[in-house]
Amino acid sequence: MLKNWDSLPKKMQQEEVKKYYTELSKKRGALGAKRFLDVVLAACMTVLLSPVMLILAVCIKLDSKGPVFYRQERITQYGKTYRIFKFRTMVTDADKKGPLVTTGQDSRITKMGSKLRKCRLDELPQLFNVLTGDMSFVGTRPEVKKYVDCYTPEMMATLLLPAGITSRTSIVYKDEDEILDKYSRSTGKTTDEIYVEYILPEKMKYNLKYLKSFGVLEDFKVMIDTVLAVIK
Numbered sequence: 001m002l003k004n005w006d007s008l009p010k011k012m013q014q015e016e017v018k019k020y021y022t023e024l025s026k027k028r029g030a031l032g033a034k035r036f037l038d039v040v041l042a043a044c045m046t047v048l049l050s051p052v053m054l055i056l057a058v059c060i061k062l063d064s065k066g067p068v069f070y071r072q073e074r075i076t077q078y079g080k081t082y083r084i085f086k087f088r089t090m091v092t093d094a095d096k097k098g099p100l101v102t103t104g105q106d107s108r109i110t111k112m113g114s115k116l117r118k119c120r121l122d123e124l125p126q127l128f129n130v131l132t133g134d135m136s137f138v139g140t141r142p143e144v145k146k147y148v149d150c151y152t153p154e155m156m157a158t159l160l161l162p163a164g165i166t167s168r169t170s171i172v173y174k175d176e177d178e179i180l181d182k183y184s185r186s187t188g189k190t191t192d193e194i195y196v197e198y199i200l201p202e203k204m205k206y207n208l209k210y211l212k213s214f215g216v217l218e219d220f221k222v223m224i225d226t227v228l229a230v231i232k
Helices: 015-025 028-063 111-119 126-132 155-160 168-172 176-187 191-213 216-231
Strands: 069-075 081-087 135-138 163-166
Touching: 015 155, 015 191, 028 081, 028 111, 028 126, 028 135, 028 216, 081 126, 126 135, 135 216, 155 191, 163 168, 163 216, 168 191, 168 216, 176 191
Parallel strands: 135 163
Antiparallel strands: 069 081
């Protein structure tokens, strides 16, 4: 699951990344267990939740015009580009009508989409991404290339592992849209500028800390805390 150092993309072969790589290379057994558990859990959840996903798909189609799924290119392990699966929560072609991150008052969000986002149900189709190996249950939330291009050398270390459905960062920033609204009112900057200058660096502190403390038990704790945060 973890490539040899010399096989990493050149942009990742930096001293700032190497210290994280060295720590992860000592946990190859845990990395293998992580992938095994990802596949088993994702397969079971896909089967169990298929009726729920079918009902949500029907509701999305009845609520607004457009496809059921939202497919956008994101960046995962080693800088690989893949297409994420999410239930569509915004109007068709929303990416062309505004920034790539959304605020709480974003007019592009549909009525059904607002409900899905509150309960994080729009994330369910990412089970398919876990099965294909593009994502894991726990890991750095996948960014679009536009924001990955803004990574510092140290931030590139987060690409050592697959992108995750959830993370400690996702829990802390579960109300990210409200935070963006607050910064927008106080700074007058655009949503993209606020995300790159203020939000992304803070989120990355948690993501980098996760790399240092990585372990299967820690992943389970994050998943449980995620469920509790959504319920709360």
